[in-house]
Amino acid sequence: MIDRSDFIRRRYEMGNYFNKIIELFVKTTDVSTSSRDEFHRWLTGEKFSREKEKALQGLWDNIEEVTPAATSSQTQRSLDEVRKKIRQRHHKVNIKILRVWQVSAAVLLIALLSALYFTSNETPVNADLIEQYVPVAEMTHLTLPDGTEVQMNSTATLLYPAQFNGETRSVYLIGEANFKVTKNEEQPFIVKSNDFQVTALGTEFSMKVYPDETLLTTTLFSGSVEVRFNNMESSLILNPSEQFTYNKRTKEETISRPNLDDVTAWQRGELVFRSATLEEIIPVLERKYPYSFVYTVSTLRNDRYTFRFKENTSLQEIMDIIVEVSGNIKYRIEDNKYYLSPL
Numbered sequence: 001m002i003d004r005s006d007f008i009r010r011r012y013e014m015g016n017y018f019n020k021i022i023e024l025f026v027k028t029t030d031v032s033t034s035s036r037d038e039f040h041r042w043l044t045g046e047k048f049s050r051e052k053e054k055a056l057q058g059l060w061d062n063i064e065e066v067t068p069a070a071t072s073s074q075t076q077r078s079l080d081e082v083r084k085k086i087r088q089r090h091h092k093v094n095i096k097i098l099r100v101w102q103v104s105a106a107v108l109l110i111a112l113l114s115a116l117y118f119t120s121n122e123t124p125v126n127a128d129l130i131e132q133y134v135p136v137a138e139m140t141h142l143t144l145p146d147g148t149e150v151q152m153n154s155t156a157t158l159l160y161p162a163q164f165n166g167e168t169r170s171v172y173l174i175g176e177a178n179f180k181v182t183k184n185e186e187q188p189f190i191v192k193s194n195d196f197q198v199t200a201l202g203t204e205f206s207m208k209v210y211p212d213e214t215l216l217t218t219t220l221f222s223g224s225v226e227v228r229f230n231n232m233e234s235s236l237i238l239n240p241s242e243q244f245t246y247n248k249r250t251k252e253e254t255i256s257r258p259n260l261d262d263v264t265a266w267q268r269g270e271l272v273f274r275s276a277t278l279e280e281i282i283p284v285l286e287r288k289y290p291y292s293f294v295y296t297v298s299t300l301r302n303d304r305y306t307f308r309f310k311e312n313t314s315l316q317e318i319m320d321i322i323v324e325v326s327g328n329i330k331y332r333i334e335d336n337k338y339y340l341s342p343l
Contacts, residue, residue: 132158134175137290139267144171147182148189153266154287155210178206178267181223196246197228205238206263212283219243219263229253269311271318275304278326289315291333295340301328 132152134140140152145163152158156175164170170190181189183202191198193209196216203223209216218227220238228235229246234253238244243258265272271288273281278300282293305325309318319331319338332339 130160130162132160136286137288139269144169146184146187146189149180151178151267153177173207173209175210176206176208176266178204178264180204195229195231197232199226199228200224210283213280214247214249216246216248217243219258219260221260265308271307271309271313273305273307275306277302277304278322278329281305281307281322285315285318291315291336291338293338293340299329299340299342301326 132140132142134152134154134156136154138154142150142152142158144150144160146169148169150158153176156173156177158171158173158177160171164187166187168188168190169184170192172192174193177191179189179191179200181200181203185201189200189202191207193207193216194211196209198205198207198218200223203225204221205223205225206219206221207217216229218225218238220240220242222240224240225238226235227238227244230251230253236244236255238255241257241260243256243263245254245256247253262272262274271284273284279302282300286292303326305322307318307321307325309321315338316333323329323331328343329340330343331341
């Protein structure tokens with residue numbers, strides 16, 4: 001059973017992810033129209049609305065404190081006009097906070113913060129930011145501008161520039177992905193997440209950094225990588241076939257040599273659970289299948305299970321097996337929801 005302090009901590013950590021995504025978008029100039037539209041759809045979407053709402057609230061609270069060091073009179077008038085429009089919408093709805101479903105207010109707020117940032121910094125980042133999001137129950141392959149190949153799991157998001165022009169090739173990941181990195185010793189390849197970062201030159205590795213999961217993992221298949229964690233204060237080097245796991249809650253770290261066939265199972269459409277609780281299994285099922293689960297925390301016990309499901313196994317088949325093995329829950333299906341209850 002999850003205690004209240006643990007629940008609050010997880011929500012706080014998830015909030016940090018959304019703060020970083022919004023901040024990254026704000027600090028990137030020359031964003032294409034399609035990328036901007038995709039960002040606005042993500043920002044105003046229903047998924048994780050509470051966390052995105054809090055991130056927007058933080059930007060709103062700080063908006064009056066942002067004072068560009070030097071702005072032209074025309075720029076200043078434009079900023080004042082955007083502020084005025086946001087206040088008008090803010091006043092009309094008569095609420096204290098910006099709701100993410102207020103598309104116009106959210107978009108105006110992001111526009112204002114972007115303008116404030118670039119008029120107050122001498123060297124803005126000149127990169128066309130691209131967002132790749134993988135819908136539920138899907139996987140995606142893509143090739144980055146440097147030739148690096150990426151396979152992304154369901155509900156993962158990758159942010160990367162149209163061209164890698166700086167000293168590093170940096171991307172930002174939420175979720176799970178496998179990277180086959182094109183070697184370039186002069187320009188290290190860096191995958192960033194929330195207080196977790198992997199640096200490589202030319203290698204293959206995978207990362208799993210979903211915001212709603214306690215464990216962050218990196219598995220190295222070839223070459224070598226540097227992993228930075230614990231607020232970027234700690235680091236280590238992985239060797240091939242090693243997996244690094246970091247517990248965000250306890251700050252514990254481990255290095256193991258897992259079955260690599262299990263690690264790459266998701267890339268073949270398979271599901272593998274090793275000594276996992278139902279609380280850990282359900283989020284994985286919700287990402288792979290277009291269904292959500294409804295249950296109370298007391299319904300799920302802390303028993304651990306090991307399962308392997310082949311590609312194309314239906315969710316109902318999986319749930320029939322889980323129910324039979326656990327022996328203490330039942331389910332019913334209504335529309336796109338699975339309702340779990342104790343026997």
